[in-house]
Amino acid sequence: MNSISQENILVGEIANGLPLTIPVYRLKGDGTGPHVYIQANMHGAEVQGNAVIYQLLEQLKQLDLKADFTLVPYANPIGCNQKSGEFTLGRFDPITGTNWNRMYLDATSIIPEFVRNHLTSDASTIKHAFREQLITHIDQKLNGPAYQLTTGQRIAYNLQRLAHQADIVLDLHTGPISSKHLYCPTYAKPSARFFNIEHVLLIDNGFGGALDEASFCPWWDLSDALKAQGINFDIAVDAFTVELGSQEKIDLTAAKYDAQSILSYLTHKEAFNNSHHQPAKIARYSCHLNDYIAYYSPLGGMVEYLAPLGGHIKAGTPIANILRMERYLSEAPLHQLTFDKDAIAILHFASASVNQGTELYKFFTNYSAL
Amino acid sequence: MNSISQENILVGEIANGLPLTIPVYRLKGDGTGPHVYIQANMHGAEVQGNAVIYQLLEQLKQLDLKADFTLVPYANPIGCNQKSGEFTLGRFDPITGTNWNRMYLDATSIIPEFVRNHLTSDASTIKHAFREQLITHIDQKLNGPAYQLTTGQRIAYNLQRLAHQADIVLDLHTGPISSKHLYCPTYAKPSARFFNIEHVLLIDNGFGGALDEASFCPWWDLSDALKAQGINFDIAVDAFTVELGSQEKIDLTAAKYDAQSILSYLTHKEAFNNSHHQPAKIARYSCHLNDYIAYYSPLGGMVEYLAPLGGHIKAGTPIANILRMERYLSEAPLHQLTFDKDAIAILHFASASVNQGTELYKFFTNYSAL
Amino acid sequence: MNSISQENILVGEIANGLPLTIPVYRLKGDGTGPHVYIQANMHGAEVQGNAVIYQLLEQLKQLDLKADFTLVPYANPIGCNQKSGEFTLGRFDPITGTNWNRMYLDATSIIPEFVRNHLTSDASTIKHAFREQLITHIDQKLNGPAYQLTTGQRIAYNLQRLAHQADIVLDLHTGPISSKHLYCPTYAKPSARFFNIEHVLLIDNGFGGALDEASFCPWWDLSDALKAQGINFDIAVDAFTVELGSQEKIDLTAAKYDAQSILSYLTHKEAFNNSHHQPAKIARYSCHLNDYIAYYSPLGGMVEYLAPLGGHIKAGTPIANILRMERYLSEAPLHQLTFDKDAIAILHFASASVNQGTELYKFFTNYSAL
Amino acid sequence: MNSISQENILVGEIANGLPLTIPVYRLKGDGTGPHVYIQANMHGAEVQGNAVIYQLLEQLKQLDLKADFTLVPYANPIGCNQKSGEFTLGRFDPITGTNWNRMYLDATSIIPEFVRNHLTSDASTIKHAFREQLITHIDQKLNGPAYQLTTGQRIAYNLQRLAHQADIVLDLHTGPISSKHLYCPTYAKPSARFFNIEHVLLIDNGFGGALDEASFCPWWDLSDALKAQGINFDIAVDAFTVELGSQEKIDLTAAKYDAQSILSYLTHKEAFNNSHHQPAKIARYSCHLNDYIAYYSPLGGMVEYLAPLGGHIKAGTPIANILRMERYLSEAPLHQLTFDKDAIAILHFASASVNQGTELYKFFTNYSAL
Structure with missing residues (x-):
């Protein structure tokens, strides 16, 4: 049995002064695999990802782990608890209307100087240095004057800080009433076949504020900027938004199936020793975001x-x-x-x-x- | 083909001064049947009753009518349009929290004097006179000082005014996620078998503000008060809250089935010549409201x-x-x-x-x- | 300096499993004064009472106390944090529409048996025994099957449990845009002059679910029931709803004035040794609730x-x-x-x-x- | 007395099928002045602009008009009527969270071809042709496939269609709790002195979706694009967002003062014959949006x-x-x-x-x- 640790991170305070915290679960691998970050429930009504994280934890504690794991259910302690009538009004900040998944930090600005400083570095150095830069960039915002951060940014940046430490980022969402689908950056298209998800949306490099974009855009921009200098550098991070089906529903059986889908993808990414998780044989369709x-x-x-x-x-x-x-x-x-x-x-x-x-x-x- | 007439009744005004209106559809029978009143969608998210009224109208225009019909979809023009996120926040007045279906007028106060004045009247006189009294009672409120009526009362009283003219009142609701069930006053239990509804809630004589109660309680109270004077007077009105299933859903096929269920009940109540609508053969269960x-x-x-x-x-x-x-x-x-x-x-x-x-x-x- | 203790009582859990707690502050007197209970902010937008409790604590720690004090700011951890746009939507449960201040427990049912058992008891015995009964009655609900309590009842009953231990209960509210006014049971009218509040509403003995009523109605009922048995028993509890002005505002200066108003009333009730707090010389008007x-x-x-x-x-x-x-x-x-x-x-x-x-x-x- | 005409434009339909309409008031001048467009209340709680339009109409009907006027109160029939508790939740679409004042149409795309086609046109031809182009551009969206327009775009584009016909566009807003301030494009800074508004925000040419930007950006872009071709073309439209003070308030006296402020500015813009409206002598401060x-x-x-x-x-x-x-x-x-x-x-x-x-x-x- 692998050991699981829990930390509750502080991401804000509400009007009666009580802290907003988010539970963070961690498992350590043998140090030879990628670092995997998975979060769920950034939009308050999209709860099924919590059940998927539950089923993942149940599996992960028994697997032979190469990878390190960081798993974050209940990513949004405001949205998750915002009721309006019977339903959960958790798609946007109820005060401002801002979509909770459009508040992550854009790292574009750090790239030019970074590239200038790493024209002669090797890929491994670049990867480690850039990751450190991304984290530093977030830290500067989190540690800057407190009056400069919105409620949503404070939540998002704290999560992004965790995500930047990972090589693989999965943000678990759902649609309103929805079939499963996957937001996949075009470069990661081959990986999309390892999920048990019929519908794949291919997205270009463009930052709109979401976690998947906040995770892959900086690496994609970096790769492009280095290429412009004649340096080949593969995009070092995979990031997906996984749409699990419909909101306002918990289904533990479906969650188990979706956990296996993620384990299949992670097997492909060599997160485990001796894993036999294989993708299901299903028809898969892709469509470009413009379509x-x-x-x-x-x-x-x-x-x-x-x-x-x-x-x-x-x-x-x-x-x-x-x-x-x-x-x-x-x-x-x-x-x-x-x-x-x-x-x-x-x-x-x-x-x-x-x-x-x-x-x-x-x-x-x-x-x-x- | 029977002719259908439409009237739009004015039940309020909103902040930009625009009128709140409710559509009222009417069909006339041959004068030998009861007067039937059916409304839907007093709670904003409970929309399926509108589809049932649609299917009823499609049938009623072809039937040989003894009864007169008044059908009111979209009974609550505020609740029906009150969105909060994707869902409809239409169960209560968004300003005050008051349940829209708890604002009907209590007629208890008119009974003692009415009984004193009708100790020697025959049943038919009592029935007509009491109906007139109920309508007058509502009219006094609607025509009293305008500053004494809340938004919800104005809507409810206007509807109740229409309902008081009927012998049969059906208020079409839904549960949140729900099976079909029927709120049925205990005296009308034999009629409950004619609906295609598996679950029947038996309720006693007690006014809590809902339309079914507002429709049958005065007649029940009257019957009791006359009985106390040694006069036998059958409760002259049937009123039910029909819970059609789940909210936030329109299903025209289910609506047709539920329209037939209502036609079966109305056939039993002799609303038609030559109607062959029969109740379905299903298991039915009853439960007292206390249970x-x-x-x-x-x-x-x-x-x-x-x-x-x-x-x-x-x-x-x-x-x-x-x-x-x-x-x-x-x-x-x-x-x-x-x-x-x-x-x-x-x-x-x-x-x-x-x-x-x-x-x-x-x-x-x-x-x-x- | 008097010592102040703090306890955080658990009154519920929200969807992400986090506890709902309420801070309770206590000061002990010399044992010769009444027990005073003051709470604020049961309605989410009515925040000024928290500032009054702040100013009271600042004063109470320096006064020579006869009375014991229990002070509860932020009485409603859901309502207090329920935003909808810029304003606080804290008047009713956002799920059900039920007014947070209409959920306290009715103790009427315990009176007949209590009276039967205390026909020969002296006043002091009655007072202690009845207080114990009230608390037991609440405890039975709080410790009964967990599935029988609504969210609001769990909050209200926990507070009511504290209030029943007191001889004086003040529930601090505000109006929407409002002048100061006081809800005062008719029997306590002489005490109303000791508050610096111009407008006094006189209310009869009738339970509608609010804390003031939940606090005084049982004692009033008891007094009436004993009187019917020929026993004279003064109503042993004073309870008021204090309307401090307008919602959505914190004004520390006004709060200090209102704290002094409360101290003036409590001086009259012999809560202190050597207190010089006197009511302000202002015109006061009373009006019966029916008017x-x-x-x-x-x-x-x-x-x-x-x-x-x-x-x-x-x-x-x-x-x-x-x-x-x-x-x-x-x-x-x-x-x-x-x-x-x-x-x-x-x-x-x-x-x-x-x-x-x-x-x-x-x-x-x-x-x-x- | 000048004659005022009213038209109610259709901008949508709500769930019960009822139309959303906006009242549009018009006055005709003698044909020698600018066309002035003024709207209010796009954000539901920002109602004071309606009172300013009221006071403007009261004045305009008595003035000697050179200019034509189009005045639109209640610009947002959804936001205006969206209550959540006592307050108006009208800043964003309650379904999507999108700010109602970020949905206007970006006309940037039409400029390159327009410039190519008008390299030899004179200023007056350019002005008329470009205005026509802007209106055609909006019409194409409004008359395109109905399934391509959101609720907010349908409202915004219908208003923008009216605004594009004007030389002067004033969008009347308020802050939450606020002093008066004016959003002013830098090129129009000299005009800012004619309003009785102490605080002026200077904004650059950048389209974020608001009406003022939607009104001036295309003309500013056009001017820049022509300049790049060596052609001098003054920006032909003045557009401002006027922040009148605090939301959720109607004050007819303040509205009269603010109407006079607008009349002073419009006097400066030669909208009237024989107008004596002069700006108040007050200290005015400007600040760049970045500051x-x-x-x-x-x-x-x-x-x-x-x-x-x-x-x-x-x-x-x-x-x-x-x-x-x-x-x-x-x-x-x-x-x-x-x-x-x-x-x-x-x-x-x-x-x-x-x-x-x-x-x-x-x-x-x-x-x-x-």
């Missing part, structure tokens, strides 16, 4: 969702009925919606009540088999 | 719900797992919950995240076959 | 409040302008509101945007000098 | 705000007390906050309860007399 289309409701009304999640939809087939009962006599009360492209329905809105312009669906278009 | 037990979470945590809705649960069998990932090392991370009584699980909370004390389940106990 | 009139907005719109808080308003004088800019051409854009009674404006709504039926003002009517 | 510093709370707690709004604060003087009553014994319960720069306090947070990291204040630093 991931949001479909906003063209009408206000009550929605019957018709497109099966993960289902391949032909252009022009019905995807939803919109019921508008206050127009029963004045116009047709039922409007059938279609989408004008062949698509895979990945997720839909969590409620049946929508305004005109509410995001109804997100679709893979121009997808191909992976 | 309808709320089970509040004994722990804060993330919930995996295990009890199947409508399922018959043996005392002591697991009903939920509570995951507490911040106690992975310090205590067991998974707590199995049980209930100490044999029960039918009727509904559970809509979210997987609960505080200690959040209502997890509601159970029928001491139930019997109906 | 405390809510004025709901007769129109939806934007409100300019005109009635000065604490101001004596003549019937028919303007109390507000309602601006309705979408009717600039179709009708007058500005509506002047009046109230049809002479009144003192005690509080008004916290926002300028109101629906038709939003509570605009609360007025003392039929008031008299105290 | 406008947000001060986030270094602690969670209850805040007593000490810095007077509009007050000139010396570095190191107290700006707030943070009360932390759960640490009364374990550390000092009162923490005094200071800011390390000389500053003018422009606004502070609307509530006394703050998390660590909540924005407490915004300060002008490095300001100078205007």
Whole structure:
């Protein structure tokens, strides 16, 4: 049995002065594998990742570990506990509206000087020095004048500080009502086949504030900047956002399956000795982020969702009925919606009540088999 | 084809001065049947009743009507449009917290004088005069000083004014995540068999502010008060709260089934000529409201719900797992919950995240076959 | 310097498993005075009471105490931290809508048996035994099956358990935008003059779920029940809800003034040796709760409040302008509101945007000098 | 008396199918002045602009108009009516968290081709053609596939379509608790002196999604792009965000003063014949946006705000007390906050309860007399 340690990190204080803490679990490997960082529940309603971390811990304590592990459930102690009616209003800071997963720190600014200082370094030196730089950069913000940090930044930077120490970063999310899908940087596409996830979104190098981007963009930028100097340096970090299915649900059986999916990927990344975790034999599809289309409701009304999640939809087939009962006599009360492209329905809105312009669906278009 | 008329009644104004209106649909029968009032969506997230009214209208326009019908979808124009995150926060007035279905007017006060004035009247006179009194009582409030009415009362009283004109009142609701069930006054128990609803809650004469109570309590009180004077007077109104299943969902197929269930009941109440709608052959169970037990979470945590809705649960069998990932090392991370009584699980909370004390389940106990 | 002790009591757990605690401060007197219980901030936005407790502690540590003191700031660790936009949404449980100050336990049921058992007891025995009974009654609920307690009850009962140990209970609240006022049971009217509070609401014996009522109603009921048996027993507990002014504000200077007001009342109640705290010489007005009139907005719109808080308003004088800019051409854009009674404006709504039926003002009517 | 016309534009539909409309008021001048567009209340709680539009209309109908006017109160029919507790939660879309004033359309993309096509046009032709292009660009979005527009974009683009027709655009906002201030593009600095607003924020050419930027950036970009081609073209549009003071307040007297401030500016812009409106003689200060510093709370707690709004604060003087009553014994319960720069306090947070990291204040630093 591997030993697991727990630390509770302090990430803020609330109005009655009580501390906001996040539990951090750690397992040590034999020193020959990568460092793996996995967090869950940055968005308050997206709880299933906690169950996946539970199932991972149950497995990891029995495996022969090469890798070190840092696992962080309940990554957002505000979002996680923010109720509004029965549901959890945890997607954005309730005070400011800022998405909790858009507050990580951009490290772009540190690259030019770093490159100038490492034109003659070897890859291993670069890797260690850059990691140290990333952590220092975060520390400067965390240790700078306290009045310069927002609530969300304080949470995000503390987590990012942990993530920067890892070679592999998995941020466990869910959609609203959703099939499984994976946000994967294009360079890591070959690794995507090792997850048991049917739908893979390929994303370019662009920082929008999310943890996966905060983890891989600096290394990708570094690789590009060194290449511009004629130096070949492979991107040293894999980072993914793993969308586990629907929010507001705990399913321990599904969590076990998803833990095995992660163990399969980590086996591929040589995190274990003697692991037999293999990817499932499933059809996988990839789609570029530019072809991931949001479909906003063209009408206000009550929605019957018709497109099966993960289902391949032909252009022009019905995807939803919109019921508008206050127009029963004045116009047709039922409007059938279609989408004008062949698509895979990945997720839909969590409620049946929508305004005109509410995001109804997100679709893979121009997808191909992976 | 029967003709349907629409009226939009004014029930309030919002901050930018725009009117709050509710659509009211009416069909006229041949004058020999009861007057039927059906409303839906008083709680904003409980939208499926609108779909049932849609399916009812589709049927009613083709049936041979004895009864008059008043159908009111979107009964609450504030609750229906109150979003908080993706979900609809429509169970209570967002300003005051008052449950929208606890604001109807109590008519108890009019009974003593009415009885004194009708000690020698016949049943038909009593029925007509009391109905008129109920409507007058509401009108006095609606036409009294404008500063004496809350937002919710204005909506509720306008609806109650319509309901008081009917002999049969159905208020279509849903639970959070729920099986179908029916709130039925004990005197109407024989009628409950004509709905296709497995679970029937029997309620006594007690006014708590809901529409079903506001509709039947005055007639029940009147019947009791007349009986105390030695006069036999049957309770002249049937009123039910029909819980259609889960909130935040539109399912037109299920709505058609539930419309047929209502048509079966209304056939029994002689609302139609030549209707062949019959109740489905299903097992039905009844439970007294006093035996309808709320089970509040004994722990804060993330919930995996295990009890199947409508399922018959043996005392002591697991009903939920509570995951507490911040106690992975310090205590067991998974707590199995049980209930100490044999029960039918009727509904559970809509979210997987609960505080200690959040209502997890509601159970029928001491139930019997109906 | 008197010594102050602190205990943090556990009143619940939130979704990420973290404990909800409330700080309790205690000071011991010389054993010859009453036991005083003061809490603040049960409603999340009503924070000024915390500052009053701060100022009280600053004073109490220097006074010569006869009384024992229990002081509880931050009485509601959920409400206190519940943000929705910039403001604190702490008046009701965000899940259920239940007002946090309507969840205390009703002790009515214990009285008949208690009276039967104490028909021959002396007053001191009755007082001690009844206090013990009240605490036992609460303990039975707190120690009963965990699944029977709501989140709010768990908080309320834990506080009530502390309050029942006291002879004097002060629950510090604020209005929305408000002048100071005091909820005072009619029997304690003579004591009301010792607070520096201009406006006093006299309330009868009726339990609605609030802490003041939960504290005095059982003793009042007991006194009445004993009187019915021919036994004279003075109501042994004083309990008040103290409305300190407006919510969402901390003002340490005002808090010091209000602490002195409380010290003046407590001096009158012989809580100190050698205290010179005297009530301020101000005009005081009392009004019976039945004459405390809510004025709901007769129109939806934007409100300019005109009635000065604490101001004596003549019937028919303007109390507000309602601006309705979408009717600039179709009708007058500005509506002047009046109230049809002479009144003192005690509080008004916290926002300028109101629906038709939003509570605009609360007025003392039929008031008299105290 | 000038005639005023009203049109209600349709900008969306809500869940019960009812239309979202915005009232638009228009006055025609003699054709020799600029076209002026003024809107208010895009953020739901920032209502005072509606009162300013009211006072403007009262004046404009009596003035001798050169300019045409388009005035839009209640610009956001969702935000304006979104209550959460007593306050208005109208700063962001309650579903997505997106700030309502960050959804306007970026026109940058149309500039390169436009410049290529107008290298030989005269200034007047350029102005007219570019305005037409801007409107066409918006129309393409509004008339494109309905499923491509979010709720907020539909509102914003409809307003922007009106604003693009104007030479002068004023977007009336307020701060939380705030002194008056003006967001002014640097090129329009001389005009800032004609408003009766003490504090002026100078902003560069950068599009972040707000209406003022959406109005001036395209013209500024165009001017720059033409200059790069050696063509001199003055920026043809003035656009300002006018921050009128505090949210959640209607004050008709203050509104009249602010209407006069706008009339003074518009007199300067030759909107009237024979207008005598002159700017007030007040001290004005300007500060570059980069020097406008947000001060986030270094602690969670209850805040007593000490810095007077509009007050000139010396570095190191107290700006707030943070009360932390759960640490009364374990550390000092009162923490005094200071800011390390000389500053003018422009606004502070609307509530006394703050998390660590909540924005407490915004300060002008490095300001100078205007």
